[in-house]
Amino acid sequence: MNIIxxxxxxxxxxxxxxxxxxxxxxxxxxxxxxxxxxFGARVEEYTKKYPWLVxxxxxxxVGYAYATKWQGRSAYRDTAEISIYLHQGHxxxxxxxxxxxxxxxxxxxxxxxxxxxxIALPNDASVKLQEHFGFEKVAHFKEVGFKHNEWIDVGYxxxxxxxx
Numbered sequence: 001m002n003i004i005x006x007x008x009x010x011x012x013x014x015x016x017x018x019x020x021x022x023x024x025x026x027x028x029x030x031x032x033x034x035x036x037x038x039f040g041a042r043v044e045e046y047t048k049k050y051p052w053l054v055x056x057x058x059x060x061x062v063g064y065a066y067a068t069k070w071q072g073r074s075a076y077r078d079t080a081e082i083s084i085y086l087h088q089g090h091x092x093x094x095x096x097x098x099x100x101x102x103x104x105x106x107x108x109x110x111x112x113x114x115x116x117x118x119i120a121l122p123n124d125a126s127v128k129l130q131e132h133f134g135f136e137k138v139a140h141f142k143e144v145g146f147k148h149n150e151w152i153d154v155g156y157x158x159x160x161x162x163x164x
Contacts, residue, residue, distance in 0.1 A: 001095055003102045006043050006052040006064065013061040014054070015039035017087050026120045026147045027085075050080055051106040055099045062090040065103040070116055078113040084129070096129055104133060108161050115161065120145065121153040130157040 006014070019033040034042075043052050043066075052066035063086035070079040084100050107115055117135060119126045127137075135157035143151035 001062065001098060002056045003053050003099060004056065006047065006054050006066075008040060010054050010061060010064075011040040011043065012036040014043075014064050014085075017061070017063065017085050020088050021085060024088075026145065026150070026152045027123065027126075029120070029145045029147060029152075031147060051103050053099060053102050053106075055086075055095050057090075057095070062087050062093075062095045063099055065099045067103055067107055067112075067115070070114075078111065079116065080107055080112050080114075081116050081118065082107070083117070091125070096125075097132065100129060100133065104159075113161055115159045117157045119155050119157065121155050127155070127157075130159075133159065135159045 015034050015036050015038075018028065018039065021028045022030045022033050046052055046066060046068050049069070050067035053064065054061055055063045055065075063084065065082065065084040067080040067082050070076045070081050082100070082103055084096055084103075086096055104115065115135075117126075117130050119130070121140070136159075137155055138158045139156040141154045141156075144154050145152035
């Protein structure tokens with residue numbers, strides 16, 4: 001797999017991947033699909049400070065991972081939230097770990113002290129991914145989301161890096 005920085009030419013493919021999760025799962029709490037322009041505006045905003053990487057196999061996008069600010073207050077400046085989405089046809093093929101690691105490496109290199117990940121529960125695959133990289137579960141919020149006529153729990157995992 002080739003891991004590269006996100007480009008404008010990726011926006012539609014990434015929106016399509018994400019829209020699958022919006023429409024068919026509770027993994028994303030968004031309920032309205034995004035067009036390429038709206039998706040691209042997010043990428044451009046987030047990449048002012050954080051990495052957004054795309055995984056390609058034979059020049060076809062298989063997934064993406066990125067980071068965003070954790071909270072808006074300035075004291076959180078060295079904490080980031082990480083996310084990953086794989087094309088539904090490429091889940092379980094080993095693309096997630098290298099893509100996730102690449103974003104983690106970039107966050108460490110830029111001095112990020114804490115990285116958090118929120119997971120709609122249950123989601124064994126995402127939990128295993130976090131724990132593979134040393135994240136520890138630090139919170140569990142019960143029934144904080146409601147989507148597809150069900151209440152959804154959210155867990156938070158945290159990784160403290162060696163930065164700072």
